[in-house]
Amino acid sequence: MSQFSNEWSISESVYHPANERTGGTLFCIGNGLMGLRGSYEELGTKEVQGLFAAGVYRKSIEQQFCIADTFCRKKYIFDEELMPTPEEMYLIQNLPDPLYCKIWLNGEPFRMWDGNLLEYNRTLDLKTGVLHRTVRWDDGKGNITSLKFRRFCSMDERHLIAQEISITPENWSGEVKIESGIDASLNNEYAESVVAETPAGLTLKSEVQGGAVAFQCLETRLHRGASIPLEWDSEIKLRRYKKIATVRAEQGKTLMLEKFSTLYSTQDETPQEAAEMLVKKAAAEGFSQCLEESSRVWKELWEQADIRIEGDSESQRKIRYALFHLIIASPQTDSRVSIGAKALSGQGYSGHVFWDTDINLAPFYQWVFPEWGGAHVRYRHRNLADARAYAASEGRSGARYPWQTSIGGFEHAPVAITCSRTQIHVTADIAYCALRYADISGDFEWLETDGAEMIRECARYMVERVEYNEEKDRFEIHGVGGPDEYHPLTDNNAYTNWLTAYVLRRAAALSDDADERFQWMDIAEKMVCPVDEKTGLIPQCDGFFDLKDSWEITGSDWGGPGAEYHECKGLKQPDVVLLTVLLPQLFKEKYLRANWDYYERFILHGSSLSPSIHALVAARIGLMDKAMDYFNLSADFDTLDVNKDTWAGIHIGNFGGLWQALAYGFAGLQVRDGQLCTDPHLPEQWKSLSFNVWYQGTQHRIEVCNRPEAEPVLA
Ligand code: BGC
Numbered sequence: 001m002s003q004f005s006n007e008w009s010i011s012e013s014v015y016h017p018a019n020e021r022t023g024g025t026l027f028c029i030g031n032g033l034m035g036l037r038g039s040y041e042e043l044g045t046k047e048v049q050g051l052f053a054a055g056v057y058r059k060s061i062e063q064q065f066c067i068a069d070t071f072c073r074k075k076y077i078f079d080e081e082l083m084p085t086p087e088e089m090y091l092i093q094n095l096p097d098p099l100y101c102k103i104w105l106n107g108e109p110f111r112m113w114d115g116n117l118l119e120y121n122r123t124l125d126l127k128t129g130v131l132h133r134t135v136r137w138d139d140g141k142g143n144i145t146s147l148k149f150r151r152f153c154s155m156d157e158r159h160l161i162a163q164e165i166s167i168t169p170e171n172w173s174g175e176v177k178i179e180s181g182i183d184a185s186l187n188n189e190y191a192e193s194v195v196a197e198t199p200a201g202l203t204l205k206s207e208v209q210g211g212a213v214a215f216q217c218l219e220t221r222l223h224r225g226a227s228i229p230l231e232w233d234s235e236i237k238l239r240r241y242k243k244i245a246t247v248r249a250e251q252g253k254t255l256m257l258e259k260f261s262t263l264y265s266t267q268d269e270t271p272q273e274a275a276e277m278l279v280k281k282a283a284a285e286g287f288s289q290c291l292e293e294s295s296r297v298w299k300e301l302w303e304q305a306d307i308r309i310e311g312d313s314e315s316q317r318k319i320r321y322a323l324f325h326l327i328i329a330s331p332q333t334d335s336r337v338s339i340g341a342k343a344l345s346g347q348g349y350s351g352h353v354f355w356d357t358d359i360n361l362a363p364f365y366q367w368v369f370p371e372w373g374g375a376h377v378r379y380r381h382r383n384l385a386d387a388r389a390y391a392a393s394e395g396r397s398g399a400r401y402p403w404q405t406s407i408g409g410f411e412h413a414p415v416a417i418t419c420s421r422t423q424i425h426v427t428a429d430i431a432y433c434a435l436r437y438a439d440i441s442g443d444f445e446w447l448e449t450d451g452a453e454m455i456r457e458c459a460r461y462m463v464e465r466v467e468y469n470e471e472k473d474r475f476e477i478h479g480v481g482g483p484d485e486y487h488p489l490t491d492n493n494a495y496t497n498w499l500t501a502y503v504l505r506r507a508a509a510l511s512d513d514a515d516e517r518f519q520w521m522d523i524a525e526k527m528v529c530p531v532d533e534k535t536g537l538i539p540q541c542d543g544f545f546d547l548k549d550s551w552e553i554t555g556s557d558w559g560g561p562g563a564e565y566h567e568c569k570g571l572k573q574p575d576v577v578l579l580t581v582l583l584p585q586l587f588k589e590k591y592l593r594a595n596w597d598y599y600e601r602f603i604l605h606g607s608s609l610s611p612s613i614h615a616l617v618a619a620r621i622g623l624m625d626k627a628m629d630y631f632n633l634s635a636d637f638d639t640l641d642v643n644k645d646t647w648a649g650i651h652i653g654n655f656g657g658l659w660q661a662l663a664y665g666f667a668g669l670q671v672r673d674g675q676l677c678t679d680p681h682l683p684e685q686w687k688s689l690s691f692n693v694w695y696q697g698t699q700h701r702i703e704v705c706n707r708p709e710a711e712p713v714l715a
Contacts, residue, residue, distance in 0.1 A: 007316045010639070011123035015112050021647035024048040026638060027124050028345040028650065029131050029151070030328035033158040034263055035344025038124075038131060041101040041149060041165070042111060046186045047647060049097045052344040055337040056265050057090035057351060057406050058189045059210020079416050087415065090406040092340065092351020093208050096184035096192060098161055098216055098261035099151065100240060105167070105249075106174035108139040110147065115140035126324040127302065128295040129155060136170075144170040153328075154290060155297040159268075159278055163259040164287045169249050176249045179235075180220040180259055181242035190214070192239070195272065199232045200243055201283075203276060213266045217275035219283040222247065223256040258287045267336070301327055304692055305368055307662055311687035311706075318635035319662065322655035326364050329652050333371050335378035337407060342649025349649075352404040352412055353379075355426045355483075356653030358433035359582070360609055364659040367693040370441040377434045381450045383409025384457060387427075391461045398460030401427045419488035422481045424465055428499040431458035432582065435506050439671070442696030452510040459507035459520055462500045466523055475527045482540065484575040486606070487566055490541035492528045495579045501527040502583060536587075536594035538576045544569070571599065572606035574613045581616060581660075584670055593621045600626075608637050612657025619665035619681045627665065628683050634658045662689065667704045669693070680704035 010026065012019075020039070024047070027038025037050035103110040112120065112135065119136035133149040146168045154160040167176060182204050184192045189209050196203040201219035208214065220243055222230050233244040249255050260282040264271035282290050305323050309316045329343035339357050341349040357376060366373035380401070386409030387399035394400065402411035403420035413420030434455055438447035466475045481488035482495035504520040504527075511517050531538045539545055548568035576595045580587040596617050605611055615630035637654050638646045663669045667689055668679030676695055682688075682704065690703035 007313050008127045008320060009123050009125050010317075010321055011121060013121045015117060015120045015122075017113055020044070020048045022641055023122070024050065025345050025646050025648070025650055027122060027131055028328075029124070029129050029153050030344050031129070031153045031155050031158045032328060032330045032332050032344075033334075034153055034161075035328065036099070036151075036153055036161060037345065038122075039097070039099060040112070040133075041099050041163070042103070042109075044097065044186075046094070049094070049099070049183070049186060050346060051095045051097055051263070052092055052347075052351065053095060053214065053263055053265055054331045054334065054344060055267050055407055056093050056095065056208060056212045056214055057210070058093045058208045058212070059088065059090055060189075061088050062091075079418060087412075089350070089412040090210070090408055092344075092347060092406070093189060093212065093214075094187050094347060095190070095214050095263070096182045096204060096206055096216060096241075097186065098182050098218060098259075098263070099163065100179075100181050100183035100242075101163070101165060101257075101259065102179040103147075103165075103167065104175075104177035105137075105139060105145050105169070106143050106172055106176075108141070108143070110137060110139075110145070112137065118144065124324075126320050128291070128298050129153065129324070129328065130291065143172045143174075145172075146170055150287075152291060152294055154282075154294040155301065156293040157278060157282065157290070159262045159264055159275070160282050160290065161261045161263070162282060162287050162290045163261075165257040165259070166254050167249065167257070168254045169251050171251060173249060173251045175246055176255055177244070177246045178220075178222070178257060179242045179244050180218075180257070181240055182216055182218055182261070183240050185239040192241075194236070194241060196276065197234065200230070201279065202234075202241055202243070203272060204241055205272070211266070213271070215264045215271045215275040216261055217272075217279040218243075218259070218261045219279045221258045221260075221283055221286075223258065224253070258283070260287075260290075307659075307689070307691040309686055309689055312683070312685045315631070315635070315686070318632075319658065321639070322635060322658045325650050325652060325655050326361070326659065329361075329650075330365060330369070330372045331375065332369075333375050335375040335382060338376050338379040339652060340406070341404075341651075341653060343652040345652075346647070346649025348645065349404070350406075350412070352406055354404050354653075355423075355429045356609060356656070358426075358429045359578075360612075360653035360660070361656035362433050362437070363663070364656050366437050366440045367663065367695075368659075368691075370443075370694045373437055374441060374443060374446065377437045377446070377451065377454075380430050380434065381454045384454055386410045388457065391464070396461060396464040398462070398464060399427070399454070399457035400424070400461045401430045401458070419481050419485045422479060422488050423483070424462070424477075424480050425482055425493070425496040425499060427458045427461055428496065428503045431455045431503040431507065432499060435503070440695060448510070455503070455507050456511055456516075459504050459511075462503060463520065463523060466500070466527070469528075473526065475523045477528075482575040483578055483609075484540070484571045484573055486570055486572040486604075487541060487544075487575075489566075490544075492530075493541045493575070494529065494538045495540075495575050497527050498529050498579055498583065498586075500524075501529060531591070532594075536591040537598055538579070538591070538595055540571075540575050540599075569602040570604050571602045572604060573610040574599070574603065577603075577617055578613050581613060581664065584664075589621060592617055596621060596623075605633070605642075608634075608643060608651035608654040609657060611637065612654055612661045615661035616657070616665035619661065620668060620679075622681050624681065624683045627661075627681070631658070631661060631666075634661065663691065663693070663702075667691075667702055669702060671695070676700060676702075678702060678704050680706075682706040 024037040039049040116138040190206040391400040482493040501524040504524040508520040611634040618627035
């Protein structure tokens with residue numbers, strides 16, 4: 001289990017093979033263009049190792065999984081008529097592992113699980129994105145060696161990975177054999193071949209199913225103090241492409257190895273040449289120089305992204321870990337791709353992009369790195385044609401955005417899963433996200449062109465889903481689910497209805513067509529958006545208050561015969577509570593409080609997206625103990641492996657929510673009448689909370705303090 005060790009790092013000091021999968025995620029590094037899991041150089045497995053490039057997906061016809069194996073699933077989740085259906089989709093591709101490096105010390109293979117591991121430490125330096133491992137190892141025959149490993153994905157040259165390995169025999173002299181290479185043995189979804197070779201390097205070309213081609217170029221340098229020329233042998237064995245050298249090591253003297261690998265794909269221009277050029281440049285500069293350049297960029301990123309929590313170094317460490325992942329998740333200004341539910345840290349959710357990106361993640365980028373925030377809405381706009389086709393396939397006009405997607409904008413979710421088809425709020429979420437991007441960034445040029453086109457198309461689709469109830473002279477939406485997946489098929493889900501009404505109003509202001517404007521405003525006015533004005537309470541959907549208040553859990557959330565959440569009030573994740581966060585101009589404290597009080601007792605946090613939103617609301621209404629409990633649950637979600645699935649990748653949407661909890665919740669950041677303002681609620685131990693945001697082209701430093709006499713500062 002990893003632990004935070006100081007304000008700028010996480011580390012672990014116990015090695016156990018059983019932790020390798022989770023460690024692969026927790027110690028993942030990257031730069032938004034690629035993600036590299038925290039595997040060990042000497043040997044990994046398919047679930048530990050991982051190199052992912054943004055946009056490199058394989059195309060596949062999948063026989064969709066058929067897991068309607070429980071009462072609940074059969075009754076509520078799957079439509080067995082539609083199952084099993086082979087469907088075309090893209091899945092993020094795990095590429096050949098460039099970290100591969102095996103070492104023999106005096107004839108014995110270095111393996112932490114053999115011999116005696118005298119010391120072990122693995123530390124991820126959040127400031128520079130460097131992963132360190134230090135080991136003292138006894139081969140079981142009394143030969144002790146100290147080994148140090150460092151690696152980073154450059155933030156400066158974002159196609160570059162650099163590794164450094166130092167080997168110091170403590171009490172022996174003898175031979176060290178090194179095998180440095182690329183391991184392509186763990187996946188079958190690509191066909192690889194060596195397309196160029198130099199004595200210490202090679203270029204591997206991997207043709208991924210469905211069209212993508214990745215080029216990885218490798219160069220290994222050995223130094224013994226000063227650089228020495230070496231003879232390398234080549235070997236290809238079991239799809240491991242290796243360069244092999246044997247050298248003599250002297251007791252107490254350090255042998256240094258530097259390894260550079262580059263990754264380009266057919267998304268890039270002249271990828272093979274680019275990969276070869278960059279690797280040569282990096283090898284000529286050396287590890288330290290490359291690190292310096294990467295660290296310089298990291299410094300600039302941290303200057304913008306860091307959140308300072310004075311008085312609580314544990315919370316400080318936690319938020320930095322979250323920010324680190326938010327930074328390495330972003331494709332930055334590249335709008336051809338966006339951030340999947342696990343970013344580039346694992347294969348969970350196949351690298352697919354969900355509504356999480358628009359609702360949970362986007363605020364961080366929109367406020368902190370507006371250009372990166374802009375890239376995401378542009379990505380959504382790029383996929384407008386597919387969204388139109390989705391709506392058309394239902395015989396509807398406008399654009400329907402899919403539940404999960406990738407580089408292709410079509411629906412990747414198994415058609416038989418009810419909630420993927422009923423969560424039409426995704427379309428409203430995407431329009432909402434585009435509007436918020438424009439509001440925060442001030443990029444009205446985009447809003448009035450591509451943004452307007454996309455928002456209007458979303459509005460047209462939502463209008464198609466609205467039904468007029470003549471008797472009551474109101475508009476309703478039937479057969480949908482909100483974010484809470486435990487109630488996937490309901491009428492008048494409050495989240496969907498309110499958000500649709502909001503989007504229609506704003507879309508009307510972007511339309512030149514008077515009839516359309518009138519229709520959208522009329523629907524927005526008469527949409528069923530029930531709220532008890534006296535108490536502020538909002539029903540999640542029709543009939544929600546009549547569901548059972550308690551339930552017996554006899555199995556897993558979806559599974560056990562007693563876990564019939566659909567017939568009771570158990571919630572997977574916030575629905576109404578999230579709604580109150582999204583529309584702060586409508587929902588003031590009374591509504592936040594009423595709905596928090598009512599719904600919090602039913603929340604099961606079956607989704608990682610849940611705790612941060614609870615932290616946000618608890619802080620806003622001044623429930624500071626609760627706010628801190630939820631802050632910690634969210635911040636520790638992966639480090640404590642709360643849902644037992646961290647091995648499949650980081651829960652990046654959770655970290656986006658955590659940023660919102662701090663900004664909107666603890667600092668109470670809001671825009672009122674075009675002005676930024678704060679309404680801080682800080683836990684007692686926090687002296688101050690400060691961070692940077694951009695608002696309509698101007699940078700602001702937000703600083704809120706916990707001293708009663710201190711006024712919030714907005715610079
Ligand atoms: C959540 C969804 C989310 C998905 C991907 C599910 O468990 O319920 O709301 O979009 O995970 O993160």
